[in-house]
Every structure is written in structure tokens, then in C-alpha cells.
Amino acid sequence: MDRNPPHFIDGGITVHPAVRDFLRISGEGGWINAVFPYDMGGQQIPVSIFFACQFMMAAANYSLSVYPGLASGAARLIYSFGSNELRKAYAEKMVAGTWQGTMALTEPEAGSSLGDVTTSAEPTAHGYYLVRGQKTFISAGDHDCADNIVHLMLARVKGAPAGVKGLSLFVVPKKRVAANGALEFNDVNCTGCYHKMGYRGAPIAQLSMGEENDCRGFLVGEENRGLSYMFQMMNEARIGVGMGATAIATAAYYASLEYARVRLQGRKLAEKDASKPQVPIIEHADIRRMLLKQRAIAEGSLSLMIYAGKLVDLHLSGEGESRERYELLLDFLTPIVKSYPSEMGIVSTSQAIQCLGGYGYSDEFPVEQYMRDARIHPIHEGTTGIQGMDLLGRKVTMKNGKAFGLYLEEIAKTVKEAKSLPGIAGHAARLEEAVEIQKKVTGSLVEHAVKGEIDRFLADATLYLEMAGVICIAWQWLMQGVVARRALDAGASGDARTFLEGKLYTMRYFFEYELPAVEGLSRRLISADAPTVEMKAEHFDD
């Protein structure tokens, strides 16, 4: 799929034929509605379990995994907020894997700034709306391996308020279901397809609606509440991006690990006899460092992903206070869940290339593709910059800091457990220290908000997110350390023992090599100097 990417031809996009089989099998196998509640015809599989399956699929072929993922998210939106007619006419086919679903938000002039969406929807006497406008960067927005493409699209009803408060959500199918059940063209035109650095198995489409003034949109829920509905899919998609990034980083890690075990090059540093045979490069400390870095990022991220899935499950099954607790925790963590694996996935896959040297840069090995694929994640579903502003500008302060407080409580629990275990008590203390730094930094930044210095408050939100991410993953590693330490103390032996020791080495790696980044970041974040706020655009002139 990487070497035969989608192409735009005769007004439509052609993709690798395997997509049709995979979508169909995903539908037949129950993978598309696996986590839907029973009352939506779903299987109500715990999200934490399903995430582990998604992880494997995305590690095998990230681009391919996106097709059923989007069908699932789009169908779920219809089940949650749409009418019975829309469920029957559209959502069921998406769940069956014969129709593609999409989320159609971005426009040429409205990417990060969704409030500037201009696609319009004009009410008619027939119940539907006439839609006109352009969308761009729509994943799986058109292809020839589904019998229909169903867009969950944000548009602005004529006369609606400016900004995000005037956005409504519509089902806008490429082919609409006529009264007699037949499919007829709905004036949704594919006008192009982006050629991308990576993630090349999935088509990213440009769309034009209503060129013949015959594009019908079917309102989902109420007018002007579109963004709040869409956030269900966006939050799912953000977590899904974190999982995709985790999966790609993991695949790259294993590819470089395999290579490091068999590639002979050089000798141990103390060996001066050049006639002695070369050793596998995994014997070199610098290679181990690069492998541990990848492992720490991949398995730390995976741990966070599964934890996030558990929060969804606990939220869905919880009631009252406990239900809110898990929802707040998930809300708080979502920008980290999206961004840490995405940003560090680039670093991690780049380390995989480095382990393979020149071979890693050639397409005879898979790692260069992994790095190209990974590069999309800090961009789609809300850039890292957007996530940073979400974390610092909304999540930290929401409900007077309640979500943040709950998060700190969870960390404190792990710290307490770890402090009782010899060998990792020291790591618990270091995590505690890092959390204190985060609290101090947060307080210092929020002061700017209190003083109304909003630009200054959020100028380095991306770095705040980076710092929060490192601390969060250190916590996940401490959790894993607690489990490993206890299992070892309980007498684990043989392969299990080696595995658990490996986990502890990786935890130590994280605390020694990754966590210290908090010091430099926090120093920056509490500094009074604000060149990015103070300078003017012309200072970039030369």
C-alpha cells in the first residue's frame, strides 16, 4: 500500500484492492461495532480489550486499520445522536463494512480553526438541507473499495451564528438512499487526493458539495450543536491517533530489535584484538540505549492507551460520582494520550532507523516507512499545539482544577505503593518530585491567566504538554515497575523472570534518560522571559 498509493482518476480515488476485503471482513467479524452498546446492536466489548486488538491491527498496517476505524466512529455518531431512519439507511451499512464512514470537518480555510467552517446548509421543505461547500484532508473521503461513502460533516445552517456555535452536524452521503431504496448520486464530488510523505495507504480527499445544487444533508440531532456531537468522534479519534502512533512505534522497535540481534558489527570496547569475530550490535551500550528508548516510549504509551481504555470502561459502567471521576480523568488525559505517542513516535521510529544505519534509510527494511507514517500523528485530529492549549487552557483549570486533582490522586496512589518496594522506592520519590515541579509550573502559568495575560499563559502550552506527557509516562512505568517488582519478589523464574527484569531495566531507563527532561522544560516554563510573545512578525525579516 505504501508503494502503490491511492490515485485520483476520473473524479474518484482508486485504492489498493485489499481494502475492500479488509473492510468486509472487519464488518463480518464484528470489529466495527465491537464496542458499541447492546442497545445500538453492538457487542459491548470492553474498550480496554478492544484497544489491545486495535493496537495489533495498526502495528500490522496503520493505513489499513484506519478504514474500519472511521466507519466505526461515524456509525457510532449516528447511533448516538441521529434518527432511526439514519441508523437504518446509513449506519447499518457502515457497521457491515460495505460502506465507508468519514469525519468531514476541515476546509481549505478552516483547519485548526473549526469556527471558520463555511460549508453551508439550507433547510428545505422536504426535511433535508441543501449543502454547498468544500472540504479538504478528508481521510478515506473517497475510494473505490466501498459501495458508498458517508460523511459526518460539519456545516453552517443559513443564518446561524458565526464561530463554532453555529456549526451543525449532517450525514452527507456520496450516494443517498432514495425513497425506493435505490442509491442515487448526491452531488458530492471528489476533486483531488493528496500525495503524502507516509500513511500512504489511506486516501486523503478533497471534496466539493453541491456543484449542481443537489447535495442533500440530513441533520443529526439539533441545529448548532454539531461540534458538541462531533466531539464524541473527535475524542475517540484522538485516542485512536495515540494508539496508531503507539502501534507504529512498536512495530519499528521490534524491527530494529530483530536487526540488532543478528547484525554483526564491531567488538566490545575493551576488545583490542581486531582478528576476533564481530559481535551482534545489541551488545553495544549505545544500541541498547536506542532500543530501550524505543521500548520505553512504545510500552509506556501502550500502557497509557490501555489505561485510557479502562477509564472509558469504568466511566461507562460507573454511576454518579464514580462515573464523573472517570470521565474527568479521561478528559484530562486525552491531550496527553493523543500527543505523547504522536510526538515521541517520530523520535522513536527515527531511533529505529538509526539502529539499522544505512540499511534503515533504504526501503529494503520497513523502518523508514514507519518514520514517514508516524509523522502524520502530531498533525491530524488536532495538532500538538491544539492539544497543548486544550490541556493547559481547558483541562487543567476545568471545574476549578477537579480533573487535575483527580489525576494527581491517581499518581499518588502508585507512588505510595512503589515506596514500599525496595529497588523502586527511589523512583517513586523521583516521580513525586517531578509532580511537585508540574504543580509549581502550573501555578506559575495560571497566574498569567488570572492576570488576564492570556497570550503569555498559553504561549508555551505545547511545552507544558510535553512536560506533562513525560511525567505521565513515568507514572505508567512506575505502575509497571510495581507489578514487575512484586512478581519477581513472589518468585517468578525462567523466561518470566527475564521478562520482568527487562521491564525493570526499561523503567530505570525511563527515569534515568527521559524523566530528567522535566528539569529543562520546567526551567523554561517558569521563566519570565517571553520572546515569542514580545517579538513582532517583522523580526523574522532578513
Added chain:
Amino acid sequence: MDRNPPHFIDGGITVHPAVRDFLRISGEGGWINAVFPYDMGGQQIPVSIFFACQFMMAAANYSLSVYPGLASGAARLIYSFGSNELRKAYAEKMVAGTWQGTMALTEPEAGSSLGDVTTSAEPTAHGYYLVRGQKTFISAGDHDCADNIVHLMLARVKGAPAGVKGLSLFVVPKKRVAANGALEFNDVNCTGCYHKMGYRGAPIAQLSMGEENDCRGFLVGEENRGLSYMFQMMNEARIGVGMGATAIATAAYYASLEYARVRLQGRKLAEKDASKPQVPIIEHADIRRMLLKQRAIAEGSLSLMIYAGKLVDLHLSGEGESRERYELLLDFLTPIVKSYPSEMGIVSTSQAIQCLGGYGYSDEFPVEQYMRDARIHPIHEGTTGIQGMDLLGRKVTMKNGKAFGLYLEEIAKTVKEAKSLPGIAGHAARLEEAVEIQKKVTGSLVEHAVKGEIDRFLADATLYLEMAGVICIAWQWLMQGVVARRALDAGASGDARTFLEGKLYTMRYFFEYELPAVEGLSRRLISADAPTVEMKAEHFDD
């Protein structure tokens, strides 16, 4: 050239036809021997000046700039250490831009470990040697845009010692010059071409010598001294890699700057009126941070490159003590000159993509290619791992630390100047503090070497190199700050004033956002915990 990469066909590699013109024009224009001394027929242009020209060429098209660069380095080796016959028969044509030169070191089983080169050379009664073996990853190792390819090749004379002490340097042309002056095939066979992530305009060849036992190699200098000769070309190539990385990062910076000035998206944070027009994204602090990061990396690296060129010039024109001083400084700095731009070039080009969002990931804009191109630099001409061991394992301690001491003296001069200038005196103090940290870390690591703990000493050499690089670039920025501050105080006005203020903002950026990384790195480097040394390969099992 990126979209029509080299391909291997009928035993040879075909490249973009522009290469022939560019090589010829480079020769005619005097670009290939520009820096050669007069007595080698060169123009003796100061290296610091020539670097500025190379920078522009590599920024325009990195792959293309490599062809004449390799011809130059290979010809220079012949002029420096080869016979008059070799100069006349081969080097002159390379200088003229009609023949390609290469450096042929790497073999399938000998990449980073050059001591394991097995290509053999058997002396004959005719003065030449018969060469047999395989080479791989040879840049410009074969192509159809030069009339001949001349390899400067490392091989082992039969009976020579094992390891690097048994390597000799040969001229091994694809076509040799017969007694009558005609060209005849020299049994150098191209057996393949790598398809790469980026840097796709340059062919990376696999070669097989002596399949018909008729490959003649012409010894350069004396037997078994090949590596010491080759180091002239390798050191030049390492500096050249730093320049290539700097150039690519710069090109990406300008591409993203141009976009940030014209792309309208979102409003200032304090603006709540969604009906107000969108602003250019350069108005957002997070975008400015990403632009400043790129600028700080690109212009900090360029400053270091030109400084390195100046050291070459001062070394070449110096005598006695002063000559040695500049040679030692250049020796010390070479691993940083190679690695800081290479490693940070990846980060920087990735930030360029991020500034463009989804557009940056598509091939409609150039930045995704810049990131793919940039990824080669930490690999070729000695990986970052190799450079780290060179810096910490050789350069820091050589001549009882004399080179390191001279480097610290140079920094101290700049610090002293800066301390007298209001507005940047504080930055001088912070650089001083960082240098103290580097000295402390160095001392702590060298203790391991003294105790014979060689694995421990060098386990994190890559991180030591990273830390040293950040401090070195902070120094380069402080130098620029001194110049800018003085020019402003002297009354610079208009565009010049804006430009100089921009330089000071970028200096402040570097000290605020990049230099603090020293804190986390140094904490790691002085830590007693050494998981990468302690663990065993099986701890990666699962």
C-alpha cells in the same frame, strides 16, 4: 530529482540528466578545486568563504551538491598523497567535472567498523594491484552523467595486519587509462542501487570489484597508511555533512516562514469575536516558537560551520604554535560540527512540517522532502554514535585535554565580551554556568576511563555529544548576540535594526528553550545508574 530517483538498469545506474550539466558547470566554474592550494592547481579560496557558497548550493538541492563535492574530495586526496601520474591520469578530469570521484569505504560487513574491511589488493609486477571485493552504500558510486567514476578505495594488501592498521588507499577507476591513453573497462561492476527515504537525487551504489580478476588498483602513498590518508577526506566529508544538514534545515525554515506569513488561520487568543477576519499564523506564539526553533538551529549551525571554515583557514595560514592551536580546535569541534546540525536538522525540518500542518505532510509543499532528505545525515560519514565516541573517547582527552582546553578558552573570550554588554550579560553568565556543568560532567565520566571502566565511560557518549552541541551553539549565539548588541548600540536603524533585533530574539530563544536541555542531560550523565551497561541482550525478550 526526488520524484525521478536513480535506477539500476543493465549493470549501471541512470540519474537525472541535469547532473551532467551541473558537474560540467561546476568544473568550468572552478567550484571543484576552489579551495585547493595554488600548488595543486587550485584557487586557494578561503574555506570560510567557500562554505558560504556550498551552503547555498546544498540549500537549493542537497543531492545535486554532493556530486561535485565528492569529486572535489577525491581529487584532493590524490593531489595530497598520490603520484604525479595519478594526478594527471585521474584527478585532473575530476576537477574538470567530467569524471566523478567517490570515497569507497563501506562493505556489507564493515560499515561503522572499518577495521573489518576485507576487499583485497594483490601486488603485481606491473606496479598496480589486483583488487577483489564488494563495496556498498557508495555515494555517486555509479552513474551515467560522468564519463568515468574514480573510487578512492580502502582495501587490504595481502598479508597486511588485521584491523585499521592494515588498510591501504587505492585509486580504483571504473575505466582505467591504458598506456595509449584510451579508457578500458577496469572490472568494477555496479551490482545495485539503494532506494532511499530521501536524498533521492544521489545514487547509492553497490559495487563488485575483480569478478574477472582484472580490477587494477593504484596505490596512493604507502601501504597500510590508507586510513590516515582517508581521514583527510572523511573529516572534510564530516564537515560537509554538517553543512548539508544546515542547508536543508535553512531551506525548510524559509519555506515554513513564507507559509506562516500568508496562511490565515485563527485569531489572537484574546479575540473572542468569531466574525473578525483570521490572522496570519505567524501571529500565534506557538508558530513563532516553531519558527524560532528552526531559525535558532539553522543560523546557530551556520555560524558554527563558518567558524569551522575560519579555523581551517587559520590553520592553513598559521605557523608553529598558532597552526597547532587551530588544528586542535577544528579536531575537537568536528564531531559537533557533523552531529549537531544532523541531529537537530531532523527536529528542525519536522517543525517546518508542523508549521504547515496537513499541507506540510503533502508533497505539494517542499518541507516533507526536506525532512526525508535530512534523515540521512546522522547516518553517513560516521553515525552520531561514532561521533560521540570520537568526541568523548578521543577529542576530549587527546594531548592531555589540550584541545578541550583551547575550546574552553575561546568560549571564555566570548563570555568576557558579552559580560560587558547590558542585555546579554545575563546570557553570558548562563553560558558560563553551562560550561561549568560540561566540565563537571566530563570529569565525572573521565573517572570511569581512569578506572578502566571503558564500557561505562562511553555508554552515553551520544548524550555527551548532544550536551556539548547545545552548549557550543549557545556560544555561537552569544557571539552573534555580541555583534548584534554592539551594532544596535552604535545606532543601527531601519531594516538593519529590525534584523539585529531579530537576531537577539533568536539568541534569547536559544538560551530560554534549547540551553536548558543541558540540565536534564547532565543529570543523566553524572548518574551512577547504568542500565544499558548492566542489562543483557535477553532482557529484550518478551
